[in-house]
Amino acid sequence: MSYTEVRAPKATATNVNADHVRGLRWWKEIGWRHVVGVVMIIICVVPLLYVLSASLVPGGTLTGSNQLFRSFDLSNYTNLGDRGFWSWARNSLIVCTVTAIGTVLMGAAAAYAFSRFRFRGRRGTLTGLLLAQMFPQTLAFVAIFLLLLTIGEVFPALGLNSLLGLICVYLGGALGVNTFLMYGFFNTVPRELDEAAKIDGATHAQIFWTIILRLVTPILAVVGLLSFVSSFGDFLIAKVVIQRPEQYTVAVGLYSLAADERTAPWGLFAAGAVVAAIPVILLFMFLQRYIVGGLTSGSVKG
Template sequence: MARTELETPALRGRRWWAEVGWRHVVGWVMILICVLPLVYVFSASLNPGGTLTGSNKLFRTFDLQNYSELFAEGYQDWFVNSIIICTVAALGTVLMGAAAAYAFSRFRFQGRHGGLTALLIVQMFPQMLAFVAIFLILLSIGDVFPALGLNSRLGLTAVYLGGALGVNTFLMYGFFNTVPRELDEAAKIDGASHAQIFWKIILRLVAPILAVVGLLSFIGTWSEFLVAKVVLQRQEEFTLAVGLYYWGSDERNAQWGLFAAGAVLAAIPVVVLFLFLQKWIVSGLTAGSVKG
């Protein structure tokens, strides 16, 4: 049978290596580079009384002692604190960013372009420049309203919400612009208010970007250390990042086995959330990039 014009000859030999084969090699090398540290930490978590530098042989021992001792050291409190803070921060970021993006996308008001530019410029400055200001503000607020001051999870959550609003609003703004305005006009003709349009129509259509922003916000706050270290001073209020830092801060007497076990358990919520939201991630990251 004659070969049709649409058929392509199979790549073999040197041509296959030149066009396809080297990509497989690079892919496997990158997989090994990414997976090897994870396997090493998991192996160290199963070695009771061991150290990271002394755990050169992977899975030399298999003991769950480190995992059982975690909960006697206050790990469960740090885990719950991180879950609460990250969940509230992610939900708040999604709702606040979506409301702001909807206003910038659908309404025309004075200072609209200037507001978008200001949000983008503010995100260019490192967050560490605001540490002193954050500490002093929370210290002053704590004298009047202790629940929002230092050593409070609510105060830390408020700091996270304010820091993530700008970049997430700008990210959502591009996605909201891809939703046709004719849908808003049709809903208005049927008597829908702006609130009904926002909650019942727009949010359902922009679900991919909401999932992406929520995931990025959760991951960012879950692994954030510097702001949490400044705001939280009492051990019972620590997040996972701050608590694990105290376990590994003393290099000579560090509890590396507990540290590795805590790090392994700390990765589970992020992995589960990523797997749950992965079907929305690609469309959420790309759909808003072709229309500003």
């Protein structure tokens, strides 16, 4: 028996041992993350599949929709118009689009002023905005209701049962936190750019619209997306302000469908929830390149 023949079994055992150690190390460092990821995906996807399956069951109930995709019927989607869903969707899109655009413009203007100008009361105003955001807007239900009720007696377009009034409430509630979010981002833009533009004869408005906003596009996209999603899914404030069925938003309208859980058309409710998720998904996909890009999308080359 040669020396090579004697040593071969030991070498094989050593290789198996090394592979076993590498496998354990992979599970300790990386493998468990895959397990957690798969579990979280299941937790997130199963409720979505359940709602989608329930929307395809005509006249279905919550307990009768436990078997996923046991039928495929689009009658719930075709019947949404009979309940006024498309009117609710139109109202929600109007409110959320105007709110998102207004939030971005107002927050950007305020953040630019706090970041670039030095004026009396600047620090106190920033502190006041921070303190105001410590209290959620839901604590002001009674004040919002009474305020809009009083304003409606003078300007009905800004009172209760007014989409414009609801937009103003959303804008006021989102201004503080978004101003702080943009303020920190604006501070990362070098002031030398402003000084160079001023030397070339640019005004503050030209600097703001043509230079600064292009460099802070990622944060504008994030603020716009968050504002749209939060106002689109809001129920409490919209329920307080809007009380007429023809002016309901999607959240309030879907709640009216499921107000009585014993006779609620859960198939219609699920179909409305599926359709209501489409605008948010499309908006996120459209803005994803700005959100992921971060500051690199507005980097300065030179």
